[in-house]
Amino acid sequence: MFNPFSLEGKTIIVTGASSGIGRQCAIDCSRMGAKVAIIGRNEERLNETLNQMEGEKHLKVIFDLTSTDSIKTIVTDIVSKLGQINGLVCCAGISNILPLKLMSVEQQEHFFRTNVFSTIELTRQVLSIKNVSKDGASVIFFSSIMGVVGENAKSLYSMTKGALISASHSLAVEYAKKKIRVNCISPGVVVTPINAGQPYISDPDKRALLEAKHPLGLGQTSDISNACIYLLSDASRWITGQNIVVDGGYTIQ
Numbered sequence: 001m002f003n004p005f006s007l008e009g010k011t012i013i014v015t016g017a018s019s020g021i022g023r024q025c026a027i028d029c030s031r032m033g034a035k036v037a038i039i040g041r042n043e044e045r046l047n048e049t050l051n052q053m054e055g056e057k058h059l060k061v062i063f064d065l066t067s068t069d070s071i072k073t074i075v076t077d078i079v080s081k082l083g084q085i086n087g088l089v090c091c092a093g094i095s096n097i098l099p100l101k102l103m104s105v106e107q108q109e110h111f112f113r114t115n116v117f118s119t120i121e122l123t124r125q126v127l128s129i130k131n132v133s134k135d136g137a138s139v140i141f142f143s144s145i146m147g148v149v150g151e152n153a154k155s156l157y158s159m160t161k162g163a164l165i166s167a168s169h170s171l172a173v174e175y176a177k178k179k180i181r182v183n184c185i186s187p188g189v190v191v192t193p194i195n196a197g198q199p200y201i202s203d204p205d206k207r208a209l210l211e212a213k214h215p216l217g218l219g220q221t222s223d224i225s226n227a228c229i230y231l232l233s234d235a236s237r238w239i240t241g242q243n244i245v246v247d248g249g250y251t252i253q
């Protein structure tokens with residue numbers, strides 16, 4: 001059957017696979033035929049992801065991505081067990097609501113280490129000659145609508161997400177000759193553990209206001225993983241350096 005979105009024969013790494021959007025990406029990549037290395041810190045929740053994946057040749061990697069010095073070791077291990085990499089989905093991330101007056105340098109360092117430095121170091125190690133497929137690869141950074149537009153007290157999160165969009169532009173140019181594509185996905189609000197406890201989700205009145213800002217309503221994890229499947233597949237072979245905004249219309253108003 002004609003299926004330009006197939007991931008059959010591809011090896012893909014998904015970070016943040018123990019929860020929310022990353023979990024859905026890992027499950028859907030497996031359904032589309034890929035072998036998947038799933039990375040997260042929480043073993044129990046990684047096992048829950050693994051139990052929902054199709055196929056058998058997947059790999060669970062329990063790892064804190066802020067330990068950037070050890071990223072080379074885990075990438076080497078993944079390649080030795082699953083083969084060279086065709087796709088990297090950098091979904092792990094943290095978010096917060098923090099006014100500037102309360103923002104310390106330590107908090108900035110923690111956010112940049114988690115959302116940006118770990119993503120760039122993982123990408124650097126995966127894209128080294130011996131680790132990446134000779135057929136090329138697709139790298140996806142997870143940004144956010146907060147990397148594109150602003151919101152009260154979201155500047156720290158926005159800084160990290162904007163950095164990823166900027167990095168993807170130049171990396172896309174740098175790696176195009178090796179058939180390696182680098183794109184971003186910027187979701188609107190999808191209810192997951194990253195935001196479930198925030199007042200704008202838990203307070204019915206605030207949630208109604210937020211929903212009104214999304215003309216198509218809030219998203220589901222599969223709305224985002226479907227965009228991932230597209231960017232990982234050969235159907236998107238001519239797309240690089242783009243930021244695909246998947247937000248139910250939040251940013252068009």
Ligand SMILES: NC(=O)c1ccc[n+]([C@@H]2O[C@H](COP(=O)([O-])OP(=O)(O)OC[C@H]3O[C@@H](n4cnc5c(N)ncnc54)[C@H](OP(=O)(O)O)[C@@H]3O)[C@@H](O)[C@H]2O)c1
Pocket residue numbers: 015016017018019020021022023039040041042043045063064065066090091092093094095114142143144145186187188189190191192193194195
């Ligand atoms: N949900 C939204 O509305 C939304 C909107 C825009 C952008 N995004 C972005 O989408 C991505 C996924 O978000 P989500 O909603 O799926 O959040 P989530 O459910 O909270 O999942 C976050 C994931 O990141 C992992 N993670 C965090 N810090 C880590 C670290 N130091 N080392 C390794 N893994 C780490 C967590 O792993 P453990 O739990 O195992 O520690 C978890 O799997 C994030 O980058 C987020 O910024 C989300």
